Amino acid sequence: MSFDDRLPFLSALERKVLWLASWTIHHANHLRQGDDSLKVGGHQASSASLAAIMTALYFAVLKPEDRVAVKPHASPIFHAIQYLLGKQTREKLENFRGYGGAQSYPSRTKDSDDVDFSTGSVGLGVAITSFASMVQDYVHAHGWANGRPKGRMIALVGDAELDEGNIYEALLEGWKFGLKNTWWIIDYNRQSLDAVVREDLHTRFEQLFTAMGWDLVVLKYGKLQQAAFAEPGGERLKQWIDAAPNQLYSALIFQGGAAWRKRLLDDLGDQGDVSRLIERRNDAQLSALMCNLGGHDIASILEAFEAIDHDRPVCFLCYTVKGFGLPLAGHKDNHAGLMNEAQMTGLREAMNIREGAEWELFEGLDIPQDKLEAFLAAVPFAQQSNRRLTAPLIDLPEALAIPQQKTVSTQTAFGNILNDIGREQSDLARHIVTTSPDVTVSTNLGAWVNRRGIFGRDAMPDLFREQHIASAQRWEFSAAGQHFELGIAEMNLFLLLAAMGLSHSLFGARLIPIGTLYDPFIARGLDALNYACYQDARFILVATPSGVALAPEGGAHQSIGSPLIGMAQPGLTSYEPAYADELSLILRWAFEHIQQEGEEGGSVYLRLSTRALDQLQRTINPELAREIIAGGYWLSPPGPSTRVVLAYQGTVSAEAITAAGLMAEDRQGVGVLAITSADRLYSEWRRGQHHRHDGRLAHPAHVEKLLAPVPRDAVIVTIIDGHPATLSWLGGVAGHRVHSLGVDHFGQTGTIADLYRHFGFDAESIMRVVEASAPGRPIRFRAG
Ligand SMILES: Cc1ncc(C[n+]2csc(CCOP(=O)(O)OP(=O)(O)O)c2C)c(N)n1
Numbered sequence: 048m049s050f051d052d053r054l055p056f057l058s059a060l061e062r063k064v065l066w067l068a069s070w071t072i073h074h075a076n077h078l079r080q081g082d083d084s085l086k087v088g089g090h091q092a093s094s095a096s097l098a099a100i101m102t103a104l105y106f107a108v109l110k111p112e113d114r115v116a117v118k119p120h121a122s123p124i125f126h127a128i129q130y131l132l133g134k135q136t137r138e139k140l141e142n143f144r145g146y147g148g149a150q151s152y153p154s155r156t157k158d159s160d161d162v163d164f165s166t167g168s169v170g171l172g173v174a175i176t177s178f179a180s181m182v183q184d185y186v187h188a189h190g191w192a193n194g195r196p197k198g199r200m201i202a203l204v205g206d207a208e209l210d211e212g213n214i215y216e217a218l219l220e221g222w223k224f225g226l227k228n229t230w231w232i233i234d235y236n237r238q239s240l241d242a243v244v245r246e247d248l249h250t251r252f253e254q255l256f257t258a259m260g261w262d263l264v265v266l267k268y269g270k271l272q273q274a275a276f277a278e279p280g281g282e283r284l285k286q287w288i289d290a291a292p293n294q295l296y297s298a299l300i301f302q303g304g305a306a307w308r309k310r311l312l313d314d315l316g317d318q319g320d321v322s323r324l325i326e327r328r329n330d331a332q333l334s335a336l337m338c339n340l341g342g343h344d345i346a347s348i349l350e351a352f353e354a355i356d357h358d359r360p361v362c363f364l365c366y367t368v369k370g371f372g373l374p375l376a377g378h379k380d381n382h383a384g385l386m387n388e389a390q391m392t393g394l395r396e397a398m399n400i401r402e403g404a405e406w407e408l409f410e411g412l413d414i415p416q417d418k419l420e421a422f423l424a425a426v427p428f429a430q431q432s433n434r435r436l437t438a439p440l441i442d443l444p445e446a447l448a449i450p451q452q453k454t455v456s457t458q459t460a461f462g463n464i465l466n467d468i469g470r471e472q473s474d475l476a477r478h479i480v481t482t483s484p485d486v487t488v489s490t491n492l493g494a495w496v497n498r499r500g501i502f503g504r505d506a507m508p509d510l511f512r513e514q515h516i517a518s519a520q521r522w523e524f525s526a527a528g529q530h531f532e533l534g535i536a537e538m539n540l541f542l543l544l545a546a547m548g549l550s551h552s553l554f555g556a557r558l559i560p561i562g563t564l565y566d567p568f569i570a571r572g573l574d575a576l577n578y579a580c581y582q583d584a585r586f587i588l589v590a591t592p593s594g595v596a597l598a599p600e601g602g603a604h605q606s607i608g609s610p611l612i613g614m615a616q617p618g619l620t621s622y623e624p625a626y627a628d629e630l631s632l633i634l635r636w637a638f639e640h641i642q643q644e645g646e647e648g649g650s651v652y653l654r655l656s657t658r659a660l661d662q663l664q665r666t667i668n669p670e671l672a673r674e675i676i677a678g679g680y681w682l683s684p685p686g687p688s689t690r691v692v693l694a695y696q697g698t699v700s701a702e703a704i705t706a707a708g709l710m711a712e713d714r715q716g717v718g719v720l721a722i723t724s725a726d727r728l729y730s731e732w733r734r735g736q737h738h739r740h741d742g743r744l745a746h747p748a749h750v751e752k753l754l755a756p757v758p759r760d761a762v763i764v765t766i767i768d769g770h771p772a773t774l775s776w777l778g779g780v781a782g783h784r785v786h787s788l789g790v791d792h793f794g795q796t797g798t799i800a801d802l803y804r805h806f807g808f809d810a811e812s813i814m815r816v817v818e819a820s821a822p823g824r825p826i827r828f829r830a831g
């Protein structure tokens with residue numbers, strides 16, 4: 048279909064989309080029976096702002112391989128478009144924001160209408176598109192595209208989203224990478240949630256994007272305005288528009304034609320041609336002209352999008368009006384604004400929609416239904432019925448190697464295991480992709496990277512190596528590389544992991560993504576981590592070093608609350624092994640877990656340490672292996688005479704074992720419970736409780752079985768190099784007294800021994816706690 052032939056269809060659909068979105072919101076707020084808590088604004092004006100742009104995109108420009116992140120509050124527009132395309136139900140729209148209904152913010156996991164990227168926390172949906180584009184390049188460079196063309200990764204960006212710092216971190220990373228196939232379409236309505244934004248922000252945006260190597264396309268004036276500028280006096284009107292402050296322009300849009308006339312004639316009256324240009328138009332025409340910004344002009348939008356014939360990243364700066372086409376348009380307080388009954392009736396009548404026919408697809412449009420249906424059936428975007436792709440599972444070896452050093456830290460063991468995998472040309476080795484925000488070497492990924500290389504579309508040799516300068520690290524880029532080098536921005540790490548972890552679904556190629564960072568800096572990217580999990584992206588996070596075991600680095604580098612993050616974050620299972628053999632098993636399990644469909648699977652967080660531990664000389668039988676994965680096992684089992692249990696997680700096993708050994712003479716049957724995952728133990732126990740509360744049968748959880756033989760009057764002393772609350776819940780399982788040791792204030796510099804003593808979980812402190820809480824004879828052997 049020619050450009051011109053499509054315009055009437057797109058204009059009709061734009062009206063329809065705006066109507067359906069407005070009606071959906073109105074229905075949720077005014078008509079649905081139910082709870083007042085569902086009645087929240089924030090969608091109506093914000094949605095209207097993008098109606099034309101999204102209509103042009105979805106009904107004309109997008110191809111099935113394109114992927115889109117929709118500005119959170121434009122969700123009703125997105126759902127309306129999907130409704131028109133037959134991918135959204137009326138029932139879900141009627142239940143917008145309600146339980147099980149279409150979601151407030153587009154959600155990959157909760158919505159059923161083909162959301163590519165979830166949005167909600169502003170800025171993140173924008174930035175993930177650039178990381179998705181990098182992952183797309185990776186998939187193609189590794190020959191896994193299966194003939195599928197590259198798509199454009201598109202973000203529909205609220206202008207206030209550009210206040211989020213993660214946007215700039217992503218832009219810089221994109222520039223370093225040589226970003227391609229990414230469009231950011233800025234809805235420049237000059238309004239945020241609270242108010243009208245600062246003047247002249249567009250100049251900053253223009254400079255920023257240009258500086259980062261993006262093409263910039265500005266859509267400021269619609270066709271009506273362009274035609275008016277060509278009339279005598281038009282140039283003067285254009286100058287007035289360009290000079291008008293944001294607040295004034297918004298206020299006039301809200302007030303409408305008569306206000307426009309008054310203000311324009313106050314400023315431009317009796318100036319010859321321009322005055323006559325204004326006077327030639329009635330109020331409605333004048334208002335239409337002044338509101339005819341580029342972002343609402345379908346022809347200008349289509350022209351701009353379709354003019355792009357290259358794969359460079361493009362920023363479209365689209366001038367829009369928040370609330371365009373609605374009585375809320377332009378008002379600075381319109382973010383939470385809702386139209387009242389009378390206003391909705393007015394809109395319905397203006398749209399030629401009969402009462403009772405509000406959900407009808409073709410009601411009120413002046414194009415015959417069969418023609419519209421034919422147009423919709425031919426929409427390029429809708430030609431592929433299932434845009435959610437799948438990919439076969441990656442073959443895994445029966446077991447991973449276990450590092451054989453007598454004394455080793457979990458961090459070193461991790462590096463060794465990965466190095467071992469990297470030595471082979473296995474399915475697993477090929478599909479692992481690693482990344483790290485400038486801590487590749489210091490988190491022990493170096494050996495893996497030496498073997499597998501760094502990914503870059505353009506090859507770049509390691510000059511040090513070429514010059515024969517001795518270096519342990521080979522830093523070579525090529526299209527075959529399997530490591531993404533990132534700068535120090537943890538937000539970027541999690542957004543890249545999110546994109547990698549969705550690769551099977553977005554690009555039909557399954558990756559096994561592993562990201563490493565220092566444990567305390569999870570907090571730096573926490574919202575992006577949550578965002579990745581919310582979308583059900585699958586990856587392995589290796590956080591190391593951790594705890595106050597990072598002793599000489601001091602309080603700024605030591606992590607305290609991260610085990611609680613691991614427990615509290617849905618979609619992420621956390622482990623903190625003490626020994627290399629445990630880590631080997633857990634990593635093997637993680638490779639499988641991240642590939643499992645649905646709620647059976649998820650992402651995995653490994654909290655590792657630089658503290659070297661003497662390894663236990665043992666062979667792990669299948670039962671012990673199962674327990675390690677289930678979250679814990681008895682290192683020294685309890686007996687009927689047990690009055691003390693030391694339950695530890697992580698490398699404080701050394702303190703627990705030392706204390707148990709020293710106490711053995713004076714306390715009978717001290718139990719030592721090795722916990723590899725408080726998270727696993729806790730969540731299984733909670734799930735079982737839920738089942739029982741619902742009157743369903745639940746097998747005893749692993750932790751219930753573990754604690755069953757512990758006499759009721761025994762005390763459990765829990766020990767972790769992290770927040771003590773991680774393990775203090777153990778008392779709730781079978782009613783034991785618990786004394787929890789750990790870290791609950793900022794650390795110091797010093798040796799590990801200094802700090803463990805300082806925080807009261809060295810062996811001596813543990814024994815003092817036992818003496819105080821489990822009466823018995825004095826403990827004679829002391830730690831030192
Ligand atoms: C991280 C985060 N902080 C705050 C919010 C609350 N919030 C929702 S939309 C919004 C700003 C909306 O402005 P803009 O992006 O320009 O979109 P518009 O409403 O103009 O369409 C804010 C602050 C949020 N969703 N996410």
Ligand SMILES: [Mg+2]
Pocket residue numbers: 205206207234235236237238239369
């Ligand atoms: Mg805005």
